[in-house]
Structure formats: C-alpha cells, structure tokens
Amino acid sequence: MHLLTVNVGIPRHSAHTGARDGLTGIDKRPVDGPVAVTDPGPKGTGGSGLAGDAVCDLRHHGGSDQAVYAYAREELDAWEQKLGKPLPNGIFGENLTTLGLEVSRALIGERWRIGPDLVLEVTAGRIPCRTFAGHVREERWVKRFSQEAVTGAYLRVVTPGSVRAGDVIEIVHRPDHGVTAALEFRSFTDRTLLPSLLPAGEALHPEALAAAREYVAGQGG
Numbered sequence: 001m002h003l004l005t006v007n008v009g010i011p012r013h014s015a016h017t018g019a020r021d022g023l024t025g026i027d028k029r030p031v032d033g034p035v036a037v038t039d040p041g042p043k044g045t046g047g048s049g050l051a052g053d054a055v056c057d058l059r060h061h062g063g064s065d066q067a068v069y070a071y072a073r074e075e076l077d078a079w080e081q082k083l084g085k086p087l088p089n090g091i092f093g094e095n096l097t098t099l100g101l102e103v104s105r106a107l108i109g110e111r112w113r114i115g116p117d118l119v120l121e122v123t124a125g126r127i128p129c130r131t132f133a134g135h136v137r138e139e140r141w142v143k144r145f146s147q148e149a150v151t152g153a154y155l156r157v158v159t160p161g162s163v164r165a166g167d168v169i170e171i172v173h174r175p176d177h178g179v180t181a182a183l184e185f186r187s188f189t190d191r192t193l194l195p196s197l198l199p200a201g202e203a204l205h206p207e208a209l210a211a212a213r214e215y216v217a218g219q220g221g
Contacts, residue, residue: 001100001169003114004073005030007090008053025054026135028090030097033164037118039064039157049157050095057131064156065123065205070096071152072103078150083138093132094152101169104150104182109203111173117161119172124205125151125185146189153181154205175200184208191215 009025031052040046043063047055055062071094076087089097096114110122133141145151177199184200187193187208194215197208204212 001098001171003163003165003167003169004097004099005089005165006033006035006050006163007031007095007097008035008048008050009090009093011054011056023054023056024131024135025056026093026131028053028093028095030089030165034115034162035164036160036162037068037120037157038160040067048095053095060129066154067157068096068120068155069094069126069152070098070103070120070155072101073097073099075104075150075152091136092152093135096163098169101171103153105180106153107175107177108179108181108184108197108200109173109175109177110171111158112155113170113172115161115163115167117159118157118163119159119161120155121158121203122153122181123156123203124154124208125149125181125183126154127151127185127188146185149182149186151182151185175203179204187212195219 007028007030009028011023011025012027013022036051037049040049040062041064043065044058046064047058047062049067071092080087106122108122112120128142128145179197179200183193184197187197194212197204197212
C-alpha cells in the first residue's frame with residue numbers, strides 16, 4: 001500500500017462553485033514532495049490540511065474533520081471503464097491517490113501512517129456536489145456517484161507530518177466495528193441507516209454523529 005501521488009489545487013474560476021468569489025480548489029494536480037500536512041483548524045475557518053492546497057468554499061469543505069481527502073487508484077480505474085475516458089490522479093479533487101488500499105470501505109476511525117510521521121484517521125465519505133459534477137463534466141453525476149457510493153474517504157490529522165509520492169501506507173489501527181466511509185455516506189440518503197453509525201462513536205465526523213444521535217432520540221431509542 002502506498003501513495004501514487006500527492007495532489008493540491010490552486011484557486012480557479014468555475015461556473016459551478018458555491019463559493020461567493022466563484023473560485024474552487026477542486027482541480028487538484030500531482031506535485032513533487034514533500035508536502036506538509038497539519039490540522040487546518042475548525043470547519044468554516046480552516047481549509048485544507050495540505051500546505052499549498054486551496055479550499056475556496058469553507059462553508060462545506062475543509063476543516064479538521066475533512067482535512068485530507070483520499071481516493072484509490074483502483075476506484076478511479078473502475079470509473080474510467082464506466083465513463084469511457086481517462087481520469088488522471090487528482091481528478092476527483094483528492095489530495096491523496098492511493099494504490100493497494102481499501103479507501104471507500106475503510107472503517108471510520110481507521111488510522112493510516114503515511115511516510116515516517118503522518119498519521120491520519122478516517123472520518124467520513126465524500127458527499128458529491130455541483131462543483132464536483134461540473135468539474136468531471138458528467139450529466140447526472142451527483143446521482144450516479146451517490147448510487148455507486150464509491151466515495152473515497154475524508155480524514156483528520158492525528159499526527160502531522162510530510163508526505164510525497166511513493167510513501168508507504170500502513171494501517172496502524174483498525175476499529176472492531178463495521179462502519180465504513182461508504183456506509184456513513186449512504187446514511188445521508190437513507191436516514192434509516194443512521195443508527196448503524198453509532199458504534200463508530202466520536203471518530204465519526206461530528207455532523208454525522210449528531211445526525212445519528214438526533215435520529216435515534218426521535219425514534220425513542
């Protein structure tokens with residue numbers, strides 16, 4: 001298991017972004033390393049965890065619990081076959097393109113060590129938006145991506161460090177529950193799945209944890 005590329009984006013204009021200035025950082029491209037990765041701070045004020053990576057819509061992106069976004073090269077390859085076009089590393093807006101690692105089926109709270117120092121923790125799957133759809137230029141992309149639920153994974157920074165292409169990825173902690181990034185994502189479209197997220201506890205993205213607790217409380221349980 002290793003990193004194929006580390007990808008960062010600079011602000012670019014887009015007709016699809018929800019940012020007030022019309023800019024988006026979704027167009028991420030591989031860079032030479034090393035790239036420093038740190039906790040960017042709370043959502044709404046903190047952006048990406050990667051140095052030099054732009055997050056333009058702070059209302060919905062970035063922050064401590066979405067500091068890093070990872071996607072597997074194997075999953076990009078599968079999409080290439082379905083869409084009939086090449087998908088270079090970084091095309092889905094991922095910071096880390098991995099090889100040999102289960103990403104969408106990674107467990108919430110699972111921890112990865114990348115390189116000598118960096119430790120990341122899986123928090124959630126990725127929810128598609130119109131900026132994403134506009135970037136990949138696919139009709140009905142949000143619905144199709146949601147149906148497939150091959151979401152990649154958002155991660156928080158547990159221990160800061162620097163990463164570069166070729167770094168080995170090691171799973172240093174795997175929880176004993178079955179709550180995956182993909183399951184967490186599916187709970188946004190099927191709220192009956194929310195109670196099944198609770199075994200992941202505080203490792204969950206705070207918004208997902210709050211939604212699960214609220215749903216259970218409303219059901220009288």
